[in-house]
Amino acid sequence: MAALAVALVLILLTAISAGLFWGHAGWLPVDTSAHGPGVDHELNLTLLITGLLFGAAQLGLAYAVWKYRERGDGRKAAGGRGNGRLEAVWTLAVAALFVGLIFTGYGVWAQMYLSPAPAGALRIDVQGEQFAYSFRYPGPDGRFGPIHADKIDDAGGNPWGLDRDRDADSKDDVVTATLGIPVGRPVELLLRSRDVGHSFDVRELRIQQDMLPGVEIPVHFTATRSGQYEIICTQLCGLGHYRMRAFLRVLPEADFEEWLAEQASAQ
Amino acid sequence: MAEPRAAAPLHSQAANGFLRKYVFSTDHKVIGKQYFFLALFSVFVGMILSWLMRIHLAWPKTHIPGLGVLSSAGAPGNVMTPEYYLSLLTLHGTLMIFFVLTTVPQNGLGNFFLPLQIGAREMAFPRLNMLSFWIACASLAVLLSTLFITDGPPISGWTAYPPLSAVGTAAGPGEGLGQTLWILSIAIFCIGSLLGSINFIATTLDLRTSGMDLTRLPLTCWAWFITAVMSLLSFAVLLGACVMLLLDRLGHTTFFVPGGLVLNDYVISPSSAGGSPLLWQHLFWFFGHPEVYIAILPGMGIVSHVLACFSRRPVFGYKSMVLALGVIGFLSFTVWGHHMFVSGMSPYAGLAFSALTMVIAVPSALKTFNWLATIWRGTLRLTTAMLFSIGFVSLFVAGGLTGLFLADPAVDAYLHATYFVVGHFHLVMGAAALFAVFSGTYFWAPKLFGRMLDERLGQIHFWITLGGVYCIFMPMYFMGLEGAPRRYSEFTDRFLVPLAPFNRFMTIAALITGAAQVIFMFNLIWSIFRGRKATENPWEATSLEWSGNLGARPPVVYRGPYEYSVPGEAEDYIMQDFPKVAKS
Numbered sequence: 001m002a003a004l005a006v007a008l009v010l011i012l013l014t015a016i017s018a019g020l021f022w023g024h025a026g027w028l029p030v031d032t033s034a035h036g037p038g039v040d041h042e043l044n045l046t047l048l049i050t051g052l053l054f055g056a057a058q059l060g061l062a063y064a065v066w067k068y069r070e071r072g073d074g075r076k077a078a079g080g081r082g083n084g085r086l087e088a089v090w091t092l093a094v095a096a097l098f099v100g101l102i103f104t105g106y107g108v109w110a111q112m113y114l115s116p117a118p119a120g121a122l123r124i125d126v127q128g129e130q131f132a133y134s135f136r137y138p139g140p141d142g143r144f145g146p147i148h149a150d151k152i153d154d155a156g157g158n159p160w161g162l163d164r165d166r167d168a169d170s171k172d173d174v175v176t177a178t179l180g181i182p183v184g185r186p187v188e189l190l191l192r193s194r195d196v197g198h199s200f201d202v203r204e205l206r207i208q209q210d211m212l213p214g215v216e217i218p219v220h221f222t223a224t225r226s227g228q229y230e231i232i233c234t235q236l237c238g239l240g241h242y243r244m245r246a247f248l249r250v251l252p253e254a255d256f257e258e259w260l261a262e263q264a265s266a267q
Numbered sequence: 268m269a270e271p272r273a274a275a276p277l278h279s280q281a282a283n284g285f286l287r288k289y290v291f292s293t294d295h296k297v298i299g300k301q302y303f304f305l306a307l308f309s310v311f312v313g314m315i316l317s318w319l320m321r322i323h324l325a326w327p328k329t330h331i332p333g334l335g336v337l338s339s340a341g342a343p344g345n346v347m348t349p350e351y352y353l354s355l356l357t358l359h360g361t362l363m364i365f366f367v368l369t370t371v372p373q374n375g376l377g378n379f380f381l382p383l384q385i386g387a388r389e390m391a392f393p394r395l396n397m398l399s400f401w402i403a404c405a406s407l408a409v410l411l412s413t414l415f416i417t418d419g420p421p422i423s424g425w426t427a428y429p430p431l432s433a434v435g436t437a438a439g440p441g442e443g444l445g446q447t448l449w450i451l452s453i454a455i456f457c458i459g460s461l462l463g464s465i466n467f468i469a470t471t472l473d474l475r476t477s478g479m480d481l482t483r484l485p486l487t488c489w490a491w492f493i494t495a496v497m498s499l500l501s502f503a504v505l506l507g508a509c510v511m512l513l514l515d516r517l518g519h520t521t522f523f524v525p526g527g528l529v530l531n532d533y534v535i536s537p538s539s540a541g542g543s544p545l546l547w548q549h550l551f552w553f554f555g556h557p558e559v560y561i562a563i564l565p566g567m568g569i570v571s572h573v574l575a576c577f578s579r580r581p582v583f584g585y586k587s588m589v590l591a592l593g594v595i596g597f598l599s600f601t602v603w604g605h606h607m608f609v610s611g612m613s614p615y616a617g618l619a620f621s622a623l624t625m626v627i628a629v630p631s632a633l634k635t636f637n638w639l640a641t642i643w644r645g646t647l648r649l650t651t652a653m654l655f656s657i658g659f660v661s662l663f664v665a666g667g668l669t670g671l672f673l674a675d676p677a678v679d680a681y682l683h684a685t686y687f688v689v690g691h692f693h694l695v696m697g698a699a700a701l702f703a704v705f706s707g708t709y710f711w712a713p714k715l716f717g718r719m720l721d722e723r724l725g726q727i728h729f730w731i732t733l734g735g736v737y738c739i740f741m742p743m744y745f746m747g748l749e750g751a752p753r754r755y756s757e758f759t760d761r762f763l764v765p766l767a768p769f770n771r772f773m774t775i776a777a778l779i780t781g782a783a784q785v786i787f788m789f790n791l792i793w794s795i796f797r798g799r800k801a802t803e804n805p806w807e808a809t810s811l812e813w814s815g816n817l818g819a820r821p822p823v824v825y826r827g828p829y830e831y832s833v834p835g836e837a838e839d840y841i842m843q844d845f846p847k848v849a850k851s
Contacts, residue, residue: 002649002726009730010661013737017665020745027748029762043678050668057664060639065657068578070646076839077832078644082584086640087633094632098625101671106618108677113614130438130530149527149534161529194529196431196438197544199609199684203750203762206681210610212544213430214525217611230760234684234752236424238431238439239350242755 003069010062014055021051029203032229032250034222036206038108049101112207117188117220122181126191127160128198128211131240133231134159137174137260145170152194174264179231180249181223182256188220199235202248210235223250291401293393298400299379300715305403306371310701312411313362314781316355323347325767325774327757340440341419350440352756353422357441358414360425361449364558365456366407368700372565373498374399374463376707377491379715381467383812384485386476386822386844391469395462402459410452413445421446424754426555429523429547433515437530450513457506460498467495476811478824483843485810485828486582489589490568493596497557497564500600505554508547515542523547548610552603560599562696563663564592566703567634570656573706574638576808577653578645579839581829583637591630598627608676609683617676624674631667635660645832646839650806651725655706658733659699665737666694669744684754687747690740698736705732705787712794713801714812720798724790728783735780742769807840814844 031040068077117123125136125144138144145167152161162170181187191200193211200219201208204227209219233244251259289297322331327347334342341351378396382389390396413420422441423432427449436443471492475484484492511522521542528536575582582588604612604620638660647653669691673679682688705728712720746766751758758766804813810828822844830841 002654003647005730006649006654006657009733013661017737017741020741027745029750039677039681042675043672043681046672046675046678050671054664054668057635057639058661061642061657061660061664064639064642065647065649068642068645068647070648075646077579077646079581079832079834080583080644081581082587082637082640084584084587087584087587087637090636091629091633095626095629098628098632098671099622102621102625102675105621105675105677109614109617109621109680112677112680113617149529149538152529152534153532155532194527196434197428201684201750201752203681208609208680208683212525212611213528214543215545215611230762232752232760236353236422236428236431236754239348239353239422241353242349242757243759245760 003066007062007066010058010065014058014062018051018055021047030225031206032204032223032225032227033206034224035108035111036204036224038111039206042105042108045104046101049097112219112221117218118186121186121188121220123188123190124179124181125160126179126189126200126211128191128193128200128233128237128244129154129159129195130238131233131244132159133177133179133200133244133246135176135179135246136160137176137263139172139174139264141169141172143169145173149194172264174260174267176263178247178249180251180256180259180263182253183223183226183250185253186220186222188218191217191219196237197235198233198237198244201232201234202229204229205248208234226250226252291397293389293397295378295382295390295393295396298390298396299375299377301400302370302375302378302403303715305400305407306367306375309362309366309370309407311784313359313367314784316359316362318778318781319347320352320355320359321770321774321777323352323756324758325771337414338419340417347756349756350422351419353424353754354413354420354441354445356754357422357424357427357449358410358420361410361453363697364425364562365453366403366410368562368696369460369498369558370403371704372569372700372707373467373491373494373561374403376569376704376711377467377487377494377565380711380812381470381488381491382474383714384488384810385471385474385479386811386824387470387474388821389474390466391474392466396466399459399463399466402455402462406452406456406459409448409455413441413448416444416448418443418445421449426551427512427547428551429512429515429542429544430525430528433512433523434528434530434535435516437533437535447513447516450509450516454506454509454513457502457509460502461506464495464498464502467491468499471495476821476824479811479843480824482586483824483827485568486571486585486588486592487565487568489592490564490566493592494561494564497561497596497599501554501557501561504550508550508554511550512547545607545610545612548607548612549603552606553600555606556603557596557599559692559696560595562700563703564595566659566700567592569703569707569710570638570659571634571641572810573652573656573710574641574660575829575831576710576806577648577650577656578642579648579831580641580645581827581831583640583643584633585827585829587633588637591633594630595627598623598630602627605674605679608679614676621674621676625671628667628670628674631663635664635667650709651720651722651729652706652710652806654726654729655702655709658729659702659706661733662694662699662702662736665741666691666696666699670695681750682747684752685747686743686751686753689753690743690747693743694736694740698740702732705729708791710806711812712798713805716795716798717801718794718798719801719805720794721790724786728786728790731783731786732780735776735783738776739773739780742773745769804842807838809840809842811843814842 198211330345521540524542526538526540
């Protein structure tokens with residue numbers, strides 16, 4: 001009775017879990033980056049392999065519990081202590097599978113992190129602070145002005161600590177609260193934090209990167225689909241962590257230039 | 268080494284008086300039970316904290332009666348604030364990791380059963396053992412004291428990443444005295460763990476009785492031994508890291524604080540500070556990943572032990588099971604960087620950590636295979652202990668396999684810090700490890716308390732808990748695929764709003780599953796006083812703790828630990844201290 005129950009419950013749990021995973025296409029958000037399909041493919045491949053192993057293990061367990069339950073018919077357990085060859089075969093098969101899986105994933109990782117941003121990528125400075133993001137475009141001169149920590153003044157509208165009067169490079173820097181980017185053009189973000197650890201996470205871009213004070217971390221990507229997406233903080237940064245957010249606007253090239261000009265004139 | 272010890276001085280000196288016998292005892296059995304009840308207390312506090320968090324997640328603005336009494340600042344009008352949510356989150360994680368998962372499988376059950384299983388009278392250093400326990404108590408007291416200070420517990424989570432944890436109240440409430448007390452508590456805990464691990468190592472190496480070769484050690488003992496070695500190496504590093512963090516806070520050093528930090532428009536660290544927040548992450552996870560295995564290895568040992576007994580089969584591949592424990596123990600020190608793929612660490616390092624993480628999955632897969640092979644062709648006795656061990660295997664698979672997603676840096680860059688991770692580690696190191704502890708408790712109750720736990724209540728407890736943990740933690744995977752971030756006190760992002768029904772479902776499952784633990788508590792307390800008296804070896808098991816051979820002479824071991832269903836023998840089990848009859 002208990003054996004049957006264990007077997008049935010395990011089968012049921014496996015079926016429900018597998019069914020929900022099967023519908024995972026509905027779980028993953030829409031993909032808007034050039035490298036995203038590679039990530040999704042890797043995720044789906046892993047899902048397939050782990051799904052098969054999960055099903056095999058759970059159903060095997062269910063079968064064994066039901067089949068080999070003590071029935072009071074005097075059947076004796078088999079006395080074998082193991083089977084070295086079987087263990088070796090299983091271990092090597094699993095090792096080959098797991099290591100093979102990891103190497104397929106390296107290509108995507110290399111595309112995201114091991115290659116520099118393409119020449120001509122749009123460079124944007126991103127700063128995290130408790131509990132907001134701020135973005136900075138270099139302006140026509142293509143150069144970011146220096147940051148003066150002592151001049152940082154959120155209330156006064158200077159979250160970057162720019163000194164526009166003295167630093168020539170700062171004069172045309174465009175500071176925004178929304179991240180606007182053109183569709184189809186490579187973008188390189190320079191991520192930094194000015195207080196505690198934060199993170200830049202846009203699930204539709206399949207990008208998540210911590211932002212650390214004291215270091216500047218580059219990430220690059222190309223957005224493939226126009227639209228507005230949420231940028232959220234995923235690194236615990238304090239009491240307002242759950243509401244630290246900004247928006248990413250992916251715009252057609254012409255709209256982007258227009259948007260940036262608007263932002264510049266508002267400085 | 269393993270020579271028989273003639274006299275048993277510590278055991279024969281019966282401790283007198285209540286204090287010496289039950290409180291400041293040097294008896295490994297009493298200390299084992301003390302750790303057991305310390306963890307039982309901690310797990311109930313931790314569970315109530317998780318209830319409060321889950322209720323808040325499901326119904327963010329709800330009034331939770333009595334919460335305002337616990338903290339008037341954290342829950343004005345009985346409604347939880349975001350910072351208090353993070354305080355409870357920190358406390359929940361710290362309690363469960365350190366005072367439950369590190370404490371009960373190793374220090375609780377290990378203290379009680381390691382000497383019994385190797386035929387020793389005591390742990391190698393009984394006074395050190397007592398000291399370890401009381402240090403753990405002091406650590407718990409310091410941790411829980413944060414609940415009663417004005418700002419409450421720290422809000423930086425159990426990983427306490429600086430600069431959030433290093434710069435004091437400027438970073439948020441709870442980051443003042445609460446954070447300092449937290450670091451102190453963990454540092455104290457490290458000291459207790461270090462002393463405890465030395466004791467386990469010395470006991471296993473030096474106090475084995477005659478004939479108890481290393482190849483005859485039950486897998487439980489192997490697991491406790493390897494766990495102790497891991498504790499020794501990892502808690503030492505965490506202790507050092509805690510001292511550095513404490514110095515950053517109190518001594519104005521800047522190990523983890525970079526220059527030019529600006530909080531609330533004020534520059535709070537000089538540009539010359541030059542510390543590295545990543546350094547803490549490296550040190551913390553150098554401890555933190557072995558810690559995951561410290562929590563689960565003893566459970567693996569218990570499950571191997573129980574599955575063999577109730578399958579009436581020898582453990583399938585004993586030697587490779589020992590080897591797998593050793594390989595996991597060693598590799599666990601080489602994979603910490605998989606917690607840091609998106610931390611800003613070199614992306615090349617990510618590749619190395621990723622490959623090593625895949626490799627550590629192999630011995631775990633081998634163990635799972637061997638557990639299945641152990642019950643295969645057995646005659647399964649489905650006692651409550653056996654059911655919990657079967658549940659362990661199911662949960663270990665359900666939780667462990669998703670590690671393959673997180674080991675892949677490109678996929679982890681999507682799933683990192685989402686509920687996918689929360690589901691993964693709760694299933695594999697939380698639920699699975701606790702199932703092993705439950706299994707051990709039902710299995711060993713006859714030795715722990717001299718009474719049997721009630722089987723009918725045990726089975727009810729098992730069924731609700733098995734269904735419950737799947738209902739609580741499986742949906743987290745789907746939320747994670749959706750991109751739902753962890754450590755959020757409210758799901759205010761647009762894409763998170765539709766997940767509210769999931770949160771309510773998981774909360775209801777958590778409330779029911781938690782309530783079912785009252786059945787276990789009732790069973791435990793009732794059985795300790797009124798349960799059926801246990802016979803010497805009620806499960807017909809083979810290892811020394813069941814031999815009752817605790818007379819004046821230490822037992823002598825003649826056989827391996829799992830001589831079940833030996834072909835040609837009348838009984839289907841032969842105890843380790845049963846002499847081999849010379850065959851003519």
